Amino acid sequence: MSSAAIPKTTNRWVLAEHVPKDRPLTKDFFRWETDVTLREIQDGELLVKVAHLGMEPSMKGTFTQEKSYRPAHPLGAPLWALGIADVLASKSSKYSAGDRIFGYVGQESNAIINENSPLLQKLHPALGKQALSLLGPPGLAAHVGLMNVAKCTKDDVVLVSAAAGATGSIVVQLAKALGVKKVVGIASSRKLDAVLETGADAAVGYDSPSFLEDLRKATNEEVSVYFENVGGKVLDAALEVMAPNGRIALCGVISEYQGQEEPIRGMRWILKKKLLLEGFICNQRGPEALLTAIKELTQWGIEGKVKTNIHTYQKKGLEHAPDALLALLNGENTGKMVLDL
Amino acid sequence: MSSAAIPKTTNRWVLAEHVPKDRPLTKDFFRWETDVTLREIQDGELLVKVAHLGMEPSMKGTFTQEKSYRPAHPLGAPLWALGIADVLASKSSKYSAGDRIFGYVGQESNAIINENSPLLQKLHPALGKQALSLLGPPGLAAHVGLMNVAKCTKDDVVLVSAAAGATGSIVVQLAKALGVKKVVGIASSRKLDAVLETGADAAVGYDSPSFLEDLRKATNEEVSVYFENVGGKVLDAALEVMAPNGRIALCGVISEYQGQEEPIRGMRWILKKKLLLEGFICNQRGPEALLTAIKELTQWGIEGKVKTNIHTYQKKGLEHAPDALLALLNGENTGKMVLDL
Numbered sequence: 001m002s003s004a005a006i007p008k009t010t011n012r013w014v015l016a017e018h019v020p021k022d023r024p025l026t027k028d029f030f031r032w033e034t035d036v037t038l039r040e041i042q043d044g045e046l047l048v049k050v051a052h053l054g055m056e057p058s059m060k061g062t063f064t065q066e067k068s069y070r071p072a073h074p075l076g077a078p079l080w081a082l083g084i085a086d087v088l089a090s091k092s093s094k095y096s097a098g099d100r101i102f103g104y105v106g107q108e109s110n111a112i113i114n115e116n117s118p119l120l121q122k123l124h125p126a127l128g129k130q131a132l133s134l135l136g137p138p139g140l141a142a143h144v145g146l147m148n149v150a151k152c153t154k155d156d157v158v159l160v161s162a163a164a165g166a167t168g169s170i171v172v173q174l175a176k177a178l179g180v181k182k183v184v185g186i187a188s189s190r191k192l193d194a195v196l197e198t199g200a201d202a203a204v205g206y207d208s209p210s211f212l213e214d215l216r217k218a219t220n221e222e223v224s225v226y227f228e229n230v231g232g233k234v235l236d237a238a239l240e241v242m243a244p245n246g247r248i249a250l251c252g253v254i255s256e257y258q259g260q261e262e263p264i265r266g267m268r269w270i271l272k273k274k275l276l277l278e279g280f281i282c283n284q285r286g287p288e289a290l291l292t293a294i295k296e297l298t299q300w301g302i303e304g305k306v307k308t309n310i311h312t313y314q315k316k317g318l319e320h321a322p323d324a325l326l327a328l329l330n331g332e333n334t335g336k337m338v339l340d341l
Numbered sequence: 342m343s344s345a346a347i348p349k350t351t352n353r354w355v356l357a358e359h360v361p362k363d364r365p366l367t368k369d370f371f372r373w374e375t376d377v378t379l380r381e382i383q384d385g386e387l388l389v390k391v392a393h394l395g396m397e398p399s400m401k402g403t404f405t406q407e408k409s410y411r412p413a414h415p416l417g418a419p420l421w422a423l424g425i426a427d428v429l430a431s432k433s434s435k436y437s438a439g440d441r442i443f444g445y446v447g448q449e450s451n452a453i454i455n456e457n458s459p460l461l462q463k464l465h466p467a468l469g470k471q472a473l474s475l476l477g478p479p480g481l482a483a484h485v486g487l488m489n490v491a492k493c494t495k496d497d498v499v500l501v502s503a504a505a506g507a508t509g510s511i512v513v514q515l516a517k518a519l520g521v522k523k524v525v526g527i528a529s530s531r532k533l534d535a536v537l538e539t540g541a542d543a544a545v546g547y548d549s550p551s552f553l554e555d556l557r558k559a560t561n562e563e564v565s566v567y568f569e570n571v572g573g574k575v576l577d578a579a580l581e582v583m584a585p586n587g588r589i590a591l592c593g594v595i596s597e598y599q600g601q602e603e604p605i606r607g608m609r610w611i612l613k614k615k616l617l618l619e620g621f622i623c624n625q626r627g628p629e630a631l632l633t634a635i636k637e638l639t640q641w642g643i644e645g646k647v648k649t650n651i652h653t654y655q656k657k658g659l660e661h662a663p664d665a666l667l668a669l670l671n672g673e674n675t676g677k678m679v680l681d682l
Contacts, residue, residue, distance in 0.1 A: 253612055263605060263606045264608050267573075269620075271594055272620070278611075279615050279617075
């Protein structure tokens with residue numbers, strides 16, 4: 001590619017205002033900036049043209065100013081996003097013009113990124129847009145939670161909640177790839193077929209009147225590893241079917257994402273069954289665990305052992321990024337929400 | 342001691358009936374047997390004369406038939422108890438007649454015990470009846486929970502609930518012996534002086550209207566290790582003041598011992614702060630951790646770094662064992678409840 005093709009400007013979405021905790025996210029909090037001049041890249045940097053962006057549920061949390069253990073997104077900075085992009089120019093020895101990469105690129109048409117940016121890697125061609133799920137937060141959380149936090153082995157009986165979701169569906173497939181004794185998924189009744197299709201040995205609907213009874217039967221109360229995405233009543237039911245010395249990887253509390261508290265009533269089981277419960281984020285076990293996750297997820301993705309659903313947003317172009325995010329937050333997707341640029 | 346002094350019989354309390362889960366424990370569930378013929382001891386066994394018995398809150402649970410991960414006490418068998426006893430006869434190479442030992446002896450006047458019985462050891466004379474607390478469930482749970490489950494080091498800020506209790510008061514002293522940055526105890530307001538006397542840097546009353554605010558001030562929200570004996574609202578308040586990546590050793594849920602459930606509302610903190618919570622019993626980390634606990638507790642007990650309160654029951658003699666246990670369960674004690682024989 002000739003240097004004449006190197007763009008001098010970018011279009012981008014930046015954070016105009018922090019979202020108050022009690023306000024829903026709307027497009028008003030973002031500002032669309034066009035023809036922003038790009039500086040020259042420095043040693044160790046790449047200029048990339050973004051091809052696809054992944055939309056993450058956790059974006060909402062970072063766009064607030066709520067006290068959290070993740071810093072709030074800076075005002076005026078391009079909105080963060082993982083994406084797939086093509087290298088246009090490089091002052092890095094690791095990447096060359098023409099490489100297709102996966103990494104944090106931001107909601108920009110053209111972006112300057114550092115060669116040491118977290119997760120940045122050449123994209124394996126066999127993965128394509130699946131990388132945005134498999135090597136993004138869902139896959140990494142599934143792998144680190146199952147392998148490093150819950151220390152899952154083939155001798156385990158695994159239970160997964162939100163098993164039809166982006167993370168849960170990968171957990172089911174990873175557990176099967178590990179060859180565990182049994183995998184049971186919890187989901188809404190209308191998604192049980194989808195859970196079984198990903199390879200779960202049994203699927204239980206949390207919205208059934210016989211939920212707890214169904215769960216007892218499906219698990220034989222032998223759950224040694226529980227991958228938890230939900231909290232509230234689902235967690236309480238899971239505590240009832242845990243085996244002694246079981247491990248619980250707490251990845252999310254979906255039941256509380258709309259703000260209400262969901263009390264847990266079965267704390268005594270944590271004591272009586274000597275359970276281990278750990279809340280975690282995907283970098284919980286450090287860079288080595290992440291590198292292993294990326295390596296194994298890539299391999300299993302190539303082999304077709306782990307598949308993800310990609311939901312490409314109906315319109316194409318960076319200008320639709322806020323709409324794609326809102327569609328995700330409204331649950332309009334049936335897989336990882338991806339915007340094509 | 343001449344063989345003429347070897348007793349041929351024993352008196353003992355046995356379990357006559359399992360206690361239904363919803364019934365309070367009364368003396369009716371026990372049977373007093375006198376002049377029961379003792380068999381000859383075999384190789385590896387000792388015949389001991391019991392001098393002191395410790396009463397344990399956990400006895401109640403084992404005398405029920407409630408499904409649990411600890412087996413129910415067998416009907417007709419002598420009630421279990423840790424005690425201090427004198428060896429009358431030995432077919433063990435490890436113990437000799439005249440030795441004073443600490444171990445599981447049962448609620449018997451004379452008992453036959455195996456040389457490999459768990460916790461069995463020669464009693465260090467400097468410890469005396471303190472061994473029943475320091476080397477019994479309170480001390481062992483405090484040590485294993487703090488050292489092995491919570492992996493406490495001198496860099497930690499430690500919070501302890503039920504800090505005036507048998508276990509909590511030892512946790513405070515162990516943390517001080519470790520030289521941690523700060524130890525804060527939670528207790529009822531009338532026991533705060535006692536908590537400070539054991540060496541806590543601050544003490545907070547859970548029954549104060551400003552409990553949470555007091556806790557925030559006392560801990561500066563920097564709690565990296567929480568030793569939990571209570572559950573319910575006390576645990577919820579502790580979750581609010583935990584530092585990121587904090588560890589919680591869940592030793593008990595006193596708030597539920599009367600049967601009612603105490604919901605936890607702050608599960609989201611376990612996720613947001615990436616906390617580790619583990620329910621444990623004192624043999625959770627295996628025999629080596631127990632041996633280390635015994636060695637260190639013995640040493641610190643001899644040095645006076647860790648002291649326990651012993652509450653000697655007002656009447657002397659094995660026939661009062663059920664009354665001593667009921668007095669414990671009714672909270673009449675101000676330290677480890679011990680019966681002298």
